[in-house]
Amino acid sequence: MSQPDGFKVAGKENLVCRLKKSLYGLKQSPRQWYKRFDSFMLGQKYTRSQFDHCVYFKQLADKSFIYLLLYVDDMLVACKSKVEINRLKVQLNKEFEMKDLGEARKILGMEIQRDRVKGTIHLTQQQYLKKVLERFGVGKGNSKPVSVPLAPHFKLSASLSPSSEEERKYMTNVPYASLVGSLMYAMVCTRPDLAQAVSMVSRYMHDPGKVHWQAAKWILRYILGTVNLGLKFEKRISVDHLVAGFVDSDYAGDLDKRRSTTGYVFTMAGGPVSWRCTLQSTIALSTTEAEYMAVTEAIKEAIWLQGLVTDLGVEQEHVTVYCDSQSAIHLAKNQVHHSRTKHIDVRFHFIREVIEDGEVLLEKIGTVDNPADMLTKVVTGVKFKHCLDLINMRQV
Known part of the structure; x- marks a missing residue:
């Protein structure tokens, strides 16, 4: 460690201290x-x-x-x-x-509410979100709540970044990164409903424009009406305790590079335990390919979750992943490489072995009953509410 100020030895300023034990603030x-x-x-x-x-x-x-x-x-x-x-x-x-x-009762900003009679546990971040709303000046007196985290009229892209010196100067005084970071923490802990919206606004952290800022504030207005929304886990019969996953993708939804979006959510004991909304690393050439790549990411998560719950003493023969694309399911179960799939990166094809071994079951589900739909695109208020019901997100 460098000699601290006030404790430097004269004539030996180039020497360092050797630590006998670790101190706060050091990298190690x-x-x-x-x-x-x-x-x-x-x-x-x-x-x-x-x-x-x-x-x-x-x-x-x-x-x-x-x-x-x-x-x-x-x-x-x-x-x-x-x-x-x-x-x-x-x-x-x-x-x-x-x-x-x-x-x-509380850990890392998450509030734990238990009802031993009903056998339920709720996880929320009410106090944290109220502080976020207060910090950014959003309240019921000056803002109107909305029903979805992001509205269809927000067509976010890099072209909306500041084009004039006046707009750039305006955006330097806007706490965009601070707001998106605050939203991201809520999304990671207890709010999968924010995943798609936060994923969208976080893509422009390096150079946000006025429309990006309006979209971020729209998310706050959604939180204003759902501040007590949280995860609900129920003590049910054993079959419902098993981990199940839902996966979906949105083909070429990114307006900048035309990459597709992967969205998945895994549930256990009736509530969501793992979720993700992210841009795919490469450009898919068809809807089937986008869905296939999304299924690959979901199956990697399924393997990890199955290992974790097995470690914790929950016996589960396999994890079922539900996908609403019949063509992607056929592609995952069919070993034949034909002209339409030979260009797909080899890392996406490992799921064929996993499915053949029976570690993960890949099943068809109707789009209407797929909660991962809300993680890949902007949906209507009715559809969004239905998706929340499917993963047991409830107002406390």
Whole structure:
């Protein structure tokens, strides 16, 4: 480490300090902290998940599990037995300075609401979103709520970036990146309904124009009317606990490079646990090809999720992924390379092996019943509400 100001040794300014242990603020500090915590948990006979190295678990004598989830220095412990939870807390307290916040009600800005009678859990970000609305001056007194995150009249493209010095000067005073970053955090944690809209506005962070700013503010108006919308998970019969995925694509929806959009959402216990809306890395030459590439991304996520839930003690023979394109399903199940598919990058064809081995089932679903539709394009208010119902997103 460089000698800190006020502690430099005269005549030895070119020398550095050798650290005996890590300090806050250094690049290696988070890594050193994780290594220390990891060795402690493994020493307590916990197993680190192969699929997420911040998830630790141990099977107890009664065949139930205790789980610990780590995010930097925030922890969440889950177990059926309070005795086991308290035992783990005592062990942690002996090793580290820690503060016990009791029953989990809030973590990383996400609020946890439980109803033990109905067997439901809600995850929301009401307080966080209210602060975001207040910060950017959006309230019911001065803004009218809207029913969808992005309206059809927003045709966003790079051509809408500032073209005059006056507009460029105006945009330098607009907190565009700050707003999009705030929206992105909500979208990543509890709001898959924002994924498509946030994906659109985040493409122009480097050079946003007035229309891009209007689109970002439109998302705030949508949040104003849905600030208490969140994820709902239900204790159901075991078959509904299985992971299931829905995938869709929008062909050549990007106005700049004509790339297609991939959208998928995976549900477990009735609520969404993983979702994504992103531009495809290459330009698809047909709707079938765009859907096929989207299915590939969804199946990679399905393999990872299946591994994770298996680690956590949930036995699942295979994950079912639902796609509304019959031609993409045939292409994934057919081993023959013909003239229409030989140009598709080889990395997209691995799904044929996965499907043949039975690790993932690829099934047809009607477009009407595919919630991933809202992740790939702007849809009507009625369709959008239907998609939210399909993945069990509810007002709390």
